[in-house]
Every structure is written in C-alpha cells, then in structure tokens.
Amino acid sequence: MEQRISLITLGVTDLARARAFYESLGWRGREVEETVFFQAGGLALVLWGRDRLAADCGLPDPGTAGFGGIALAHNVRSRQEVDGLLAAAGRAGATITRPAGVTPYGGYAGAITDPDGHPWEIAHNPGFTLAEDGSLVLVLPDFTA
C-alpha cells in the first residue's frame, strides 16, 4: 500500500446545502450524478449522500449526527487567519464547537462542524511547515526513520 489517500468522502443529508457551505468558503468543484468533487491538493474531497456512502462501505449507519471518530484540519499561516476563517465559517452555517484559543503545542486553533456535523479544526501550528501551495510537510526530527 502506498502511503497516500485518494479521496475523502463526507456523507451528507442535503447535497445542495453541503455544496453551498463549502462554496461559500471559496471551494470550487463539480457535481456529477449527485456527487460533488473538489480537487484538494493531491486528493479529492467528495460530498455524497450519507446513506449511499454507508452502503458503499458495507456498513450500517446508526445515523447519529455526533462525533464520528474522524476530524479534518485546515492549517493556516497566522492566528489572524484562524480568527477570520472561524468567523467566515460561522457566517456560512458552521457551528463553532470550540472557540479559538492557544493550544498546548504553542499554536492557536478552534474547531467547527459543517452542516452535516463533520468536524474541522482550523489551526495555526508554528511547528508544521506549510509549503507555498499549502501542502503540509512534517518536519519532526527523523520523521521517516
């Protein structure tokens, strides 16, 4: 198995609402057969019906809207960007589940859930380098050892 992820699919209950949320934050994608695809670096973020996604995974869907065990993070380059993006997400319909604050690792972060309850942490982490194209490059000592 190569060390990479091809797609992240978010199960949604209202595709138009979910698409509008991400578009209002500046994302641009394309809808094909009730599925929205966004290119996000070397992978695709996909919005698809939650019931279909569960079936596709061969899993029953308890249908709970709570924490599902996975979180996405979007890192930015300054604390000001964290504040600005949290505010923009709130205006776009997100729930701010953790207000921005200083983190134990010396960063600054807050968290939201999108209209389907999917969590995103919005963070400035001075320990993680962001390349010019936004890629996150782990620079922990001997990381590949």
Add this chain to the structure above:
Amino acid sequence: MEQRISLITLGVTDLARARAFYESLGWRGREVEETVFFQAGGLALVLWGRDRLAADCGLPDPGTAGFGGIALAHNVRSRQEVDGLLAAAGRAGATITRPAGVTPYGGYAGAITDPDGHPWEIAHNPGFTLAEDGSLVLVLPDFTA
C-alpha cells in the same frame, strides 16, 4: 479558505494496535506524545486517542464504533492491486466489509474497516487519473468551471 486539507486525524482506542495495522501495510511514520504522524502526499494522516480528538473538536463522543459519516479511499492502478491490498488488509487485522466487485462507474472496488472501524474503500477507477506520485487528479470535464 484555500481548497486543501492539512491533516486527517483518526480517533483510535489503542494507539499501538492502530500504528501496527498501518505499518503492516507499509506505512512509515513517527510517534510524538502519543500521536502518530504519517506523511501522505501533501497532508498528514494522524492517529490519536479518540477521546482526546472528540474533546479537541469540542464534541461529545457517543462512542459508537459504527459508521461515522466519513470514508477514506485509496485508489490503485489495477484490479489485481485491489484484490492484493484487500487480502493484505485482512491479514493485517482489517474487517472486509464489502468484498471486491465491479462498480457502477466501471471500476472495481472493495471496502474495509481498520481496527478502530474507520472505513477505507480500495478502488481501481479507470476514470480517475493517478499521477506517478499517486496523486489523484480529477479530470471531469470543465472541472474547475
């Protein structure tokens, strides 16, 4: 908001077990303060305690191990690779939740859950181009329109 994802964090209940699962499939990462980081293209896949992740997101954790509303996908270059990877994942401790089969879009895919129940689809999709480095490049018509 730039159109990118910095980290995907999988909440786990047994960090050593989760790390061993991904390592047995060939992933190589680094553990720092009870957190395992894997570089995966332009983002990091992170393994972290599920209870801490929920708290970090500001969310209560229902603790259900079922479908959480998000799925990851790992696309490969042939049907044979799908079969090989599903078998390897099964040997590594995954549950095969959907055996490999032909998909409606003309591909071939199956699905597993990792030891913490996180779903991965393993797919060969001839409609999605994989770059030499494994990046998935959406080539839907007028995708950026």
